[in-house]
Amino acid sequence: MTDNNTPVPVSLIGLGAMGSALAAAFLKAGHRTTVWNRTAAKADDLVSNGAARAATVADAITASPLVIICVLDYPTLHDVLGGADDALEGRTVVNLTNGTPEQARATADKASGFDYVDGGIMAVPVMIGEPGSLVLYSGSRAAFDRYAPVLEVLGAAQYVGEDAGLASLYDLALLSAMYGQSAGVSHALALVGPEHSEALSALLPPWLSATAGLPASDADDSDSPSDMQAVAIANIADASASEGVHADLLGHLLVPLRELLRAADGDFSTLVDRVRG
Ligand SMILES: NC(=O)c1ccc[n+]([C@@H]2O[C@H](COP(=O)([O-])OP(=O)(O)OC[C@H]3O[C@@H](n4cnc5c(N)ncnc54)[C@H](OP(=O)(O)O)[C@@H]3O)[C@@H](O)[C@H]2O)c1
Known part of the structure; x- marks a missing residue:
């Protein structure tokens, strides 16, 4: 296990609103952070704050033992990682893309030669790295334990089980509670x-x-x-x-x-x- 004071090289694939916040948190905590995004210009601010820009997905993966991916959805995830299979050998991939438990399990089943951890982010970008941010993880216990202190940089890191689909399942369950509550609160405010x-x-x-x-x-x-x-x-x-x-x-x-x-x-x-x- 590493501790969160030991810098660990981290690669971040996907720099939308959430991926950029994740990368910024790793940089702020002093981890060497390599970034890749389809639209390369979205890396500019991070690079000016010390991130390394990878020219290709494979370059981003080989730069670090810990690879975080946070893109729109699972089809995008597979599209982006397709063709970089060799680079994944020996890495730990933490996938923080929102999806269904079935998508997470299918991705874990296909993971070969690398450790796979799936995650569900229970926070919005502005909360990342702040108190109240929570990220759920499931899948490889050994990989989670190895990198938990680094992942704590993003928010409380809670492991929910070896079944890779569990983080997605809990994530969607919590979101369903949130949407139900938000709808009820909005209706209540409209009523008064x-x-x-x-x-x-x-x-x-x-x-x-x-x-x-x-x-x-x-x-x-x-x-x-x-x-x-x-x-x-x-x-x-x-x-x-x-x-x-x-x-x-x-x-x-x-x-x-x-x-x-x-x-x-x-x-x-x-x-x-x-x-x-
Ligand atoms: N934002 C939140 O509040 C929040 C909270 C919890 C979880 N999440 C989850 O985090 C993930 C990312 O969300 P986000 O807010 O960062 O979304 P976003 O701002 O819309 O960013 C989407 C990311 O996916 C990439 N992407 C989309 N289609 C692609 C394609 N065909 N090929 C390659 N890359 C592609 C985008 O690249 P380009 O920049 O090139 O378009 C960008 O990096 C989602 O699964 C979301 O559910 C978000």
Whole structure:
């Protein structure tokens, strides 16, 4: 294992908004950083801050034992790495491109002659290297352990398992929770309108925090009987319609959730099993 005070050469392939932030964090931490991007000009600022510019993907890979790739999607990843197979021999590839668990597993299965770690970035570029940044990793445990201190430069590094698809699975699950919450918050703000948005914004964080564990809770379902919840959901729909708020953000609640809750006797804790195929 290396420690995060020992500079380790790192190569970064893909310098979009996220890849550039990752490269900047490695540079700031003192790691020799080699960069490659399809649009070469996006490396200019990093190069002026000390990064080495690789002319080709293969050059970027051979420059470092640790290769991070962060591009748009998996087809792009395979396109970019295709043809550089020989250069990958003996490296550790950490793929931080967003994708599905199946894509991550298929990529890990094809990895030959190098270690493969898949990752899910639970942060936006401005958070990289700052408190609150979290990156999930799965795949080769040995490779993760070897480079964890270096990866900590990006944010808390949490290993979730040998199955390479797990980081993607947890990433997409957390994103689905975020999108659901964001849609609900946006609908809530639209419902109260600009006049009350400040007051509601102060009420939202403690409310969301208090209710975050609701689906998994063991709460006695008689506390929230289905008829009561069906009425509350119908009232949300009616009040939204009267206020002229479109149902787009919350349409999923208005009928499917009401029906699901009715079938579940109002017990949120059983919804997880009910929606699994
Ligand atoms: N931005 C975020 O908030 C965020 C947060 C978490 C995770 N992520 C994930 O990080 C990854 C990168 O996101 P990003 O924000 O950096 O996106 P981005 O700014 O759109 O950058 C996309 C990157 O992919 C490259 N690319 C796209 N098509 C290509 C092709 N056909 N051949 C070669 N390179 C190609 C781009 O190269 P060019 O510069 O040449 O176009 C660029 O380096 C995504 O999987 C994203 O889901 C992003």
